[in-house]
Amino acid sequence: MSTLIAIRLRNAVVLLVLATMLCFALVVSAPGNVAVLIAELRTPKATFEQIRVVEEELGLNQPLILRYGSWLNGALHGNLGVSYKTGDAIGPALASRLPITLTLVVGGAAFAMLLSFALGFLGALWPGRFGDALSRVIALLGASMPSFFVGALLIYALAVELGLFPTFGTAGLSSWVLPWMTIGLLPAAVLSRVVRVGLEEAMARPFALTASAKGLSRRAILFRHALPNIAPTYINALGAQGGAMVVGAVVVEPLFALKGVADLFLQGVLFRDFMVVQACLLVFLTSFILLNLMVDIGMMFTDPKLRRQGANA
Amino acid sequence: MTSTNILQVSHLCVDLYTTRAALRPVDDVSYEVAAGETLAIVGESGSGKTVLNFAPLGLMPTGVVTDLSGSILFDGQQLVGLSEPALRRIRGGKIGTIFQDPMSALNPALRIGRQIAEVAELHLGMTSSQAEARALDLLKLVRMSDPEARLRQYPHELSGGLRQRAMIAIAIAAEPKLLIADEPTTALDVTVQAQIIGLLKDLQRRLNTAIVLITHDMGVVASIAARVAVMYAGRLAEYGSVEEVLLTPRHPYTSGLIAALPSVDDAPGSPFRGLPGTPPVLGAPLPGCAFAPRCPQVIDICARRYPPLAGGAGTAAVACHVVNARQSKEQAHA
Numbered sequence: 157m158s159t160l161i162a163i164r165l166r167n168a169v170v171l172l173v174l175a176t177m178l179c180f181a182l183v184v185s186a187p188g189n190v191a192v193l194i195a196e197l198r199t200p201k202a203t204f205e206q207i208r209v210v211e212e213e214l215g216l217n218q219p220l221i222l223r224y225g226s227w228l229n230g231a232l233h234g235n236l237g238v239s240y241k242t243g244d245a246i247g248p249a250l251a252s253r254l255p256i257t258l259t260l261v262v263g264g265a266a267f268a269m270l271l272s273f274a275l276g277f278l279g280a281l282w283p284g285r286f287g288d289a290l291s292r293v294i295a296l297l298g299a300s301m302p303s304f305f306v307g308a309l310l311i312y313a314l315a316v317e318l319g320l321f322p323t324f325g326t327a328g329l330s331s332w333v334l335p336w337m338t339i340g341l342l343p344a345a346v347l348s349r350v351v352r353v354g355l356e357e358a359m360a361r362p363f364a365l366t367a368s369a370k371g372l373s374r375r376a377i378l379f380r381h382a383l384p385n386i387a388p389t390y391i392n393a394l395g396a397q398g399g400a401m402v403v404g405a406v407v408v409e410p411l412f413a414l415k416g417v418a419d420l421f422l423q424g425v426l427f428r429d430f431m432v433v434q435a436c437l438l439v440f441l442t443s444f445i446l447l448n449l450m451v452d453i454g455m456m457f458t459d460p461k462l463r464r465q466g467a468n469a
Numbered sequence: 470m471t472s473t474n475i476l477q478v479s480h481l482c483v484d485l486y487t488t489r490a491a492l493r494p495v496d497d498v499s500y501e502v503a504a505g506e507t508l509a510i511v512g513e514s515g516s517g518k519t520v521l522n523f524a525p526l527g528l529m530p531t532g533v534v535t536d537l538s539g540s541i542l543f544d545g546q547q548l549v550g551l552s553e554p555a556l557r558r559i560r561g562g563k564i565g566t567i568f569q570d571p572m573s574a575l576n577p578a579l580r581i582g583r584q585i586a587e588v589a590e591l592h593l594g595m596t597s598s599q600a601e602a603r604a605l606d607l608l609k610l611v612r613m614s615d616p617e618a619r620l621r622q623y624p625h626e627l628s629g630g631l632r633q634r635a636m637i638a639i640a641i642a643a644e645p646k647l648l649i650a651d652e653p654t655t656a657l658d659v660t661v662q663a664q665i666i667g668l669l670k671d672l673q674r675r676l677n678t679a680i681v682l683i684t685h686d687m688g689v690v691a692s693i694a695a696r697v698a699v700m701y702a703g704r705l706a707e708y709g710s711v712e713e714v715l716l717t718p719r720h721p722y723t724s725g726l727i728a729a730l731p732s733v734d735d736a737p738g739s740p741f742r743g744l745p746g747t748p749p750v751l752g753a754p755l756p757g758c759a760f761a762p763r764c765p766q767v768i769d770i771c772a773r774r775y776p777p778l779a780g781g782a783g784t785a786a787v788a789c790h791v792v793n794a795r796q797s798k799e800q801a802h803a
């Protein structure tokens with residue numbers, strides 16, 4: 157199994173390098189020029205020569221391959237460059253913002269898992285009853301409402317009208333509740349269906365009849381026999397939803413005035429601040445690849461057949 | 470004889486209701502099984518033999534409403550009308566079950582040891598470490614090679630024969646008084662089939678367990694059962710000792726089934742003999758004999774009135790107007 161994990165790790169590194177190349181190329185070829193913006197900040201209606209001076213200062217006149225090489229070399233040594241806009245080093249800015257985004261996404265994922273299991277089991281334990289219908293309605297609503305709308309509703313209802321939680325900020329646990337709910341609702345809706353449908357399918361398989369012939373109650377069969385069988389599917393879906401939540405942070409962070417990585421990314425895009433965009437993309441890509449690696453390993457631990465393949469690999 | 474019967478089924482009818490249809494797959498069936506004895510229930514697919522055994526235990530798919538009438542006395546307890554929690558205590562406890570396909574009947578995500586130990590925890594009140602020890606003993610009892618390693622393996626790591634042995638270990642984990650085996654050898658190789666039947670006979674002798682064996686394999690019937698009940702379209706066609714039914718079949722359906730078995734004496738390349746026609750679709754109970762449309766000896770009354778199961782001493786009981794009329798005539802002459 158450890159060899160299989162080693163192979164996956166090696167693949168992850170190769171993937172990461174390829175991904176940085178791709179995103180470097182994309183960022184460079186995006187319309188807009190930071191040199192023009194900076195030159196115009198210095199002197200309104202900057203001349204072509206003034207723009208050229210700025211380009212030379214920033215090293216933008218060098219060939220692309222050199223720019224990529226020096227950036228990659230710096231990144232490997234922990235130096236992600238300097239923001240064109242503010243002149244600050246990007247590394248420390250990212251380091252201070254990363255915990256906020258991590259708290260948002262991990263907390264949101266925990267909320268999504270809790271809610272999805274609650275809703276999924278509500279339906280599976282009493283199929284066709286009120287709880288089942290309720291879980292379906294919540295899943296449908298959760299999956300069809302965009303997060304900026306959910307967030308606005310939650311802020312209005314729970315923060316403005318009822319005053320239960322602060323509307324923004326990072327002061328204490330209560331200020332995190334609304335962001336977690338906002339970012340976690342859609343994944344919870346999708347995952348609750350994964351739980352509900354997966355359990356139903358498992359209960360229709362012959363081993364559920366065997367478990368019943370052993371004298372186990374329906375509840376015991378659901379928890380002890382059906383649940384282990386949906387684990388690999390659930391982990392896979394959770395991985396996909398985790399990726400979606402990293403993207404969702406771009407919407408949720410500004411909504412709650414959270415100064416996270418996604419917020420920095422948005423600022424970078426608005427100012428064509430390539431170095432910032434590049435660094436943020438690097439963080440996002442790394443998190444996607446790590447997430448996939450974790451999903452692969454998690455599936456290996458929960459699916460006996462995959463574990464066996466891993467032992468042979 | 471009746472005092473030692475572990476299972477006494479009288480006039481059992483099973484009605485199944487789904488949202489679309491109402492069926493009576495079991496109609497007025499009576500039989501008994503003595504402690505430590507094996508009864509084989511033989512019939513084509515859809516003859517009701519599985520429903521007959523599983524419906525009274527509450528082992529029916531969800532979404533099907535089951536209605537039982539008649540009486541099932543098991544170990545002095547009436548099973549008809551018993552609540553689900555009470556049935557649950559019997560299932561896996563006093564009654565063990567073996568299923569046809571051991572691959573799908575075992576849980577692919579759980580270790581073999583856990584799946585066996587679970588029964589001992591539930592019915593014998595053991596702690597998990599006691600139950601693990603019991604699981605190991607059971608694997609030795611079903612003659613599993615390398616039992617310590619098997620405990621930690623998953624079903625997909627075992628061959629079909631070993632899986633069925635694990636399934637048998639699960640079924641006997643709580644030392645049941647009755648074992649219901651639903652085509653336990655159908656999904657296995659012929660050589661493995663013989664091993665499994667041998668194992669069942671051996672376990673029966675050691676544990677004094679009664680076995681109800683559901684099968685359509687006459688060879689299996691001859692090698693393990695003492696008595697046999699032949700089912701056709703939800704009713705018993707013939708019921709008696711194995712010698713009587715297999716050697717001197719009296720019901721036209723049983724004779725047809727046995728005549729259809731390929732024989733060593735058949736010339737190479739000779740065609741398979743089958744029973745002409747198909748079994749009826751189960752719906753409302755038929756007024757007459759269900760086999761009448763396929764019967765070579767059919768007479769007028771067959772289509773109008775259902776023949777009751779009747780038989781004299783020393784012969785199998787048969788549900789057939791023709792056979793029983795002949796028999797009462799012979800008795801009148803004697």
